[in-house]
Amino acid sequence: MGGDHGPSVTIPAALAFLKHEPDAELILVGLEDQVRAELKKHHAADNPRVKVHNATEVVAMDDPVEVALRRKKDSSMRVAIELVKEGQARACVSAGNTGALMAISRYVLKTMADVDRPAICSILPNMKGGPTYMLDLGANVDCEPHHLHQFAIMGAVLFEAMEHRRPSIGLLNVGTEEIKGNEVVKATAPLLRADHERGKLNFYGNVEGNDIFKGTVDVVVCDGFVGNVTLKAIEGVSRFFKSVFMETTMSKLGALLARKSLKKLNPESYNGAGLLGLKGLVFKSHGGASAFAFEWAIKRAYNAAQYNVQEQLSAMIAELMPRTPDSQAPGSTIQQG
């Protein structure tokens, strides 16, 4: 039901996904009438690999987290997450309200043992042709060094499980030298360096904003404030570029000629951010995602389930995650809209 467009985007995406993944099955959770009507429109009312699961409420994109969590107990979002908890689904994908998705996921699934705060991990394209994983993207706006340390471990585990190679980790900073940075980042580097020396993490060191796209490292670690602002600024520049190409006939023609190369930059195929540190797989699609982009988010969740990301996360976190005194600290804030 979620996202800016609802079932008119999510259902065609789901059907396209099933066409490309012949072994996959989907449970569509939402207002049953609407979902079935949309399926019928696409001549898929009887698709044997689609189950429709009714939910009587929908979390709106601008619902406060409290409303989504406390008042809409039969929302499509909550019911979908409960299906993961009950083991009826191996992963949940939503294009809805990020803050609500994180809050409900934490409430229903609970946080993994040894994880202080779940984080949101996005995937961006880089100039080397590979993906750059970046976290946190907005779940945690005030972080301590041990939180960034945990994000690094969770990001590394997700990357290795999804991409089948050991990632290098960079700490997002204002310069590459060790003396640079704010107090939190300066105190985080030694924690990551120590893990590197023990062979637990492949810590590259500090990276700067432009390294995200250079592909200097595989996983970029930052707090949720910096991550959210940076990601949205990147989206803003990209939209600016697009708008400039739509200005004149000449620029439109230019964009047409360059379209094959421009595809590299297409953020649509990088849709699908992982909510990490929960006792279950939840993926977040961009709210404005097209059907093509939403299909990518489903595919990412499907791959995560196939590659047993949840089990790998559990095992590796148990091995790697440092125990911290404030595992139950109430300081975590869920804030992304």
Added chain:
Amino acid sequence: MGGDHGPSVTIPAALAFLKHEPDAELILVGLEDQVRAELKKHHAADNPRVKVHNATEVVAMDDPVEVALRRKKDSSMRVAIELVKEGQARACVSAGNTGALMAISRYVLKTMADVDRPAICSILPNMKGGPTYMLDLGANVDCEPHHLHQFAIMGAVLFEAMEHRRPSIGLLNVGTEEIKGNEVVKATAPLLRADHERGKLNFYGNVEGNDIFKGTVDVVVCDGFVGNVTLKAIEGVSRFFKSVFMETTMSKLGALLARKSLKKLNPESYNGAGLLGLKGLVFKSHGGASAFAFEWAIKRAYNAAQYNVQEQLSAMIAELMPRTPDSQAPGSTIQQG
């Protein structure tokens, strides 16, 4: 002498600037032989509006701030700033090491009364066709609410003096609602809101990363960590776009057709960041600036001198700037590379 290319870029830029500004005069500060040789190469050895001022040392792009400040006392950077202090120059422009430029400027010129920490204010293009001023861009990585408050005032004064209209101010955040943000940002909003209610500032409220390019507000306020990372991420995306256009013959042709529209995005004409809160005008060019871009930085400094930005800053800061208890606090760190 500064920047990635030194006099081979800065001197052609200086000469082009003089051609476009028939009333301007320039003092070129640097290794005299090199500067004169470059002038000669451009048939400008006898230009009556160019003075060459010798300096025996050069701050390298990777010199630690301490080396630049304590050991290179006759550097071109320091001598140029001293000319501003002595009133021989009305503004200084450098493409050199940002950290060194800020440190030497603070040491030589001193901070203005009532200003806790100078800030770096960059200018970015936006989709409305206007400039977006953004500060701080890296001088202050750990900020308290009253620092952000002061940045807002300094940015507003610079904008009004340079653009001849009263700017709207936005506080960079992870969402637009008042309850969003990290602790520092949440405590800053009421300070700006109070100035707004007293008619001192035109405070719009919180803005998000994508608002920088939307042109939602004229001045975007953030701490130096967030500003530096965001700006470099933006540069990274832009470089990624450029590289994609250079990939194939088709994409090159596309870029050629769209070049008129793409000019809007050209960061070169937005070169020239102001160091605000010092007793003198200092502008920072991007280190990798082309001659065209460096000319823009000179032009910006020239306009700031013409429009009496320094005097306006003094007057308006005396009127607007809240007195804070820690005016002499040692917490300020200069860190941008």
